[in-house]
């Protein structure tokens with residue numbers, strides 16, 4: 001069963017691990033994982049796969065969930081990824097240090113304006129993405145019991161205009177159904 005797939009298996013698939021182990025792209029994990037930040041990003045930016053694009057700007061995420069639901073890992077879970085930036089949630093700040101980052105990928109090579117338009121629409125996110133992301137979240141909650149359901153958050157909730165007016169984040173977007181994701185995670189945890 002898919003749920004039985006270990007996180008280590010995802011890790012083995014990672015071809016660029018050597019880059020993301022460098023401090024420029026990720027840092028050692030010093031605290032327990034407390035939560036998960038759900039992001040969205042364009043699958044390609046200026047013809048570059050998102051992972052290469054993020055690397056070029058020294059940003060990273062733990063996982064990518066492609067439109068067909070395939071999961072790829074960029075940063076191992078014993079490292080912090082650089083995904084949330086300036087962020088705040090329930091008295092915690094700079095969430096990179098104890099929140100795992102998952103990027104839900106939006107199909108195609110989108111300009112930022114196209115991307116912002118697409119993430120407002122529910123049909124942008126696929127059933128396979130909800131399924132894979134729920135399995136991922138459930139796997140991580142099983143492996144790290146310090147992660148609570150309340151701390152599975154959207155980037156826009158923790159880095160929105162109130163928190164960083166100069167560079168607010170809107171992802172994963174109004175079209176992303178967080179309630180659906182959480183109900184699927186609950187289905188596995190029940």
Ligand SMILES: [Zn+2]
Nearest residue numbers: 039040155171
């Ligand atoms: Zn984000």
